[in-house]
Amino acid sequence: MVVVKFIEGLLFRLGSLNTTLICGNENAAGQEILEKAMNRADQLFERSDTASAMLTVNLGTGPWNPEAIISLTAAMVLASRGNQVIVRALDHRLSISDDELTSLTADIQSGPHTALPSILLALATSGTTGNPRIAIHDLNHLMGAAWKTESDSDNSLLCVYGRSHMAGQDIILRSLFAGRPVILMADPDPRIAPEWIEKFKPTILPCTPSFLRLMIHSGCCAHRDLSSVKTVVYGAEALAEALAEKIHQVFPNAKLVQTYGLTEAGVTDIENDPERVGWFRFRGRRGGMKVIDGIINIQSPSLKRILEFDENWKKVEIQDGWFSTGDQVEIHGPWMKVTKRSGRMINVGGVKIRPEDIENLLASLPWISAVRVSAAPSNILGSMVSLDVELMPDSDYDLNTGAATQFIRKLCLNSLDRYHVPQKIEFHPLGSLMGDRLKAAAPSNTGRLTNG
Numbered sequence: 001m002v003v004v005k006f007i008e009g010l011l012f013r014l015g016s017l018n019t020t021l022i023c024g025n026e027n028a029a030g031q032e033i034l035e036k037a038m039n040r041a042d043q044l045f046e047r048s049d050t051a052s053a054m055l056t057v058n059l060g061t062g063p064w065n066p067e068a069i070i071s072l073t074a075a076m077v078l079a080s081r082g083n084q085v086i087v088r089a090l091d092h093r094l095s096i097s098d099d100e101l102t103s104l105t106a107d108i109q110s111g112p113h114t115a116l117p118s119i120l121l122a123l124a125t126s127g128t129t130g131n132p133r134i135a136i137h138d139l140n141h142l143m144g145a146a147w148k149t150e151s152d153s154d155n156s157l158l159c160v161y162g163r164s165h166m167a168g169q170d171i172i173l174r175s176l177f178a179g180r181p182v183i184l185m186a187d188p189d190p191r192i193a194p195e196w197i198e199k200f201k202p203t204i205l206p207c208t209p210s211f212l213r214l215m216i217h218s219g220c221c222a223h224r225d226l227s228s229v230k231t232v233v234y235g236a237e238a239l240a241e242a243l244a245e246k247i248h249q250v251f252p253n254a255k256l257v258q259t260y261g262l263t264e265a266g267v268t269d270i271e272n273d274p275e276r277v278g279w280f281r282f283r284g285r286r287g288g289m290k291v292i293d294g295i296i297n298i299q300s301p302s303l304k305r306i307l308e309f310d311e312n313w314k315k316v317e318i319q320d321g322w323f324s325t326g327d328q329v330e331i332h333g334p335w336m337k338v339t340k341r342s343g344r345m346i347n348v349g350g351v352k353i354r355p356e357d358i359e360n361l362l363a364s365l366p367w368i369s370a371v372r373v374s375a376a377p378s379n380i381l382g383s384m385v386s387l388d389v390e391l392m393p394d395s396d397y398d399l400n401t402g403a404a405t406q407f408i409r410k411l412c413l414n415s416l417d418r419y420h421v422p423q424k425i426e427f428h429p430l431g432s433l434m435g436d437r438l439k440a441a442a443p444s445n446t447g448r449l450t451n452g
Helices: 001-019 029-049 066-080 098-105 139-147 165-177 191-201 207-218 241-250 353-361 403-415
Strands: 019-023 028-031 055-058 085-089 120-123 133-138 158-160 183-184 206-209 231-234 255-257 270-272 280-282 286-293 295-299 303-310 312-317 322-332 335-341 346-348 352-353 368-378 383-393 424-428
Touching: 001 029, 001 066, 001 139, 001 165, 019 066, 019 424, 028 029, 028 183, 029 055, 029 139, 055 098, 066 085, 066 120, 085 098, 085 158, 098 120, 098 255, 098 303, 098 312, 120 139, 120 165, 133 139, 133 165, 139 165, 158 165, 158 191, 165 183, 165 403, 191 207, 207 231, 207 241, 207 353, 207 383, 241 255, 255 270, 346 368, 346 383, 352 353, 383 403, 403 424
Parallel strands: 019 183, 055 085, 085 120, 158 183, 158 206, 206 231, 231 255, 383 424
Antiparallel strands: 019 028, 120 133, 133 303, 270 280, 280 335, 286 295, 295 322, 303 312, 322 335, 346 352, 368 383
């Protein structure tokens, strides 16, 4: 009952603050979102299998748009009525049916209580390195963090993160409940972001260093008025000093603010070092943190389960709620800085290459659906970087001309260095990269809720 009242309070706040969503030339206000969400919740409940203990709402993936936000709000409405709800923001290639997802989460407990959390969130981990994973979070904790965000209608935010990213979920929840106008890019392409900034004049730009690097190197910032941006918020991905200097040149009125979050751990509570870019410390108001052998370990109050696919979907044991992020840090006094992420390395002529650096860079390109970086044997260097790529449908790049290959190699050279340039690049049909590790069967949504 306490959880139900809490969600009711959030929904009331959404309606009263009347948050504005801007998507191109179309606007939607908080009261309108809430009314549509209530109608959708009625429709979804009528279509559901009432015998099921948990209802499923599918957000899909891709950029945020008003319809996806209405569906997320509808899930909150269903939870406020006492229903058990799980919100899916999963790529269709993660072939896990609603029935299977429900069965793998049915025993999750909420703290000391015996009742299920009223609303769960399922997100896939980013990238294609290793076995596919799904993180299950108690959405109440994420909404609780959003609830603490102060009313902020004076600022506006450009959202470039997708609905399947933890950062995207956090940004939307905080903005909805703070009354902060949100500008939703239908196509979050770094090359057109400067045009959107000049047109809609957001004051806050949350994105990754890779997104910023692509935007700046594209040359599209020239002759654009970007002075409205007062805060650039970036993730824990390493930010080189040279890139930080270029960001200050492009956004002369903006301060850099670092956040730290992962799909598995949620968004944590950190404080930025006011003197040095990239340095931070945990404040501990949302979960715990400890450094073991130089690696950050997070105890997230929202993370309830991790599912991993290895021939079939199975539960992954989380020791006492602690999750090893793989992020190695340098520590000076109370402050720390992420230096690199542990994992499989590629030794190119004695230089160690992290596949994640290349994958994160290329994942920012809107015409790439998925990437996988691995090592291939080289007679000269011992190993070389091999890249497998899926292009989005209707891509502007014609593979027969080699335009995509040339663009990727030039981007890696300019943004990283010559050791990161893939010497072997293969292109694959959409959806085939993960096919050898995912179930061949398509998801079955019979008797469940879908948002199509």
